[in-house]
Amino acid sequence: MKSEMDSMYANQVWTLVDPPQGIVPIGNKWIFKRKMGSDGKVETYKARLVAKGYKQREGIDYEETIWQMDVKTAFLNGHLQEELYMDQPEGFISKTESHKVCKLQRSIYGLKQASRSWNLRFDEAIKSFDFSQN
DSSP states (O other): OHHHHHHHHHTTOEEEEOOOTTOOOBOEEEEEEEEEOTTSSEEEEEEEEEEOGGGOOBTTTBSOOOOOOOOTTGGGGOBOSSOOEEOOOTTOOOSSOTTOEEEESBOOTTOTTHHHHHHHHHHHHHHHTTOOOO
16 A cells, blocks of 8 residues: 555646535545465555545546556546545645645556546657657
């Protein structure tokens, strides 16, 4: 969990803000996995923080989505075009600012538009090297 949160902080995924009037932040949850070695023993434990994207409303919290592929921390590089708020993650709630919510600056796993926002950022980066789509 600490490693996942370190990635979130390093990528400046959110800023803590007072919740705007009338805004209900989306929730989040921790997903835990064990990576097994070829000998069948646990090699590593993995924790991923994901947004409860099923609570998002089309046209309000997101506009467009695409199919996804998996690249480690790829979604944390996507910039959000929408204004979106999330509860602070369980186990990492600020002791001094517990009443605040996370204003998402970047995509997070579980958001409906996460794949799309990462794809737009990736496309922009590739084109900056004069590559073109075929």
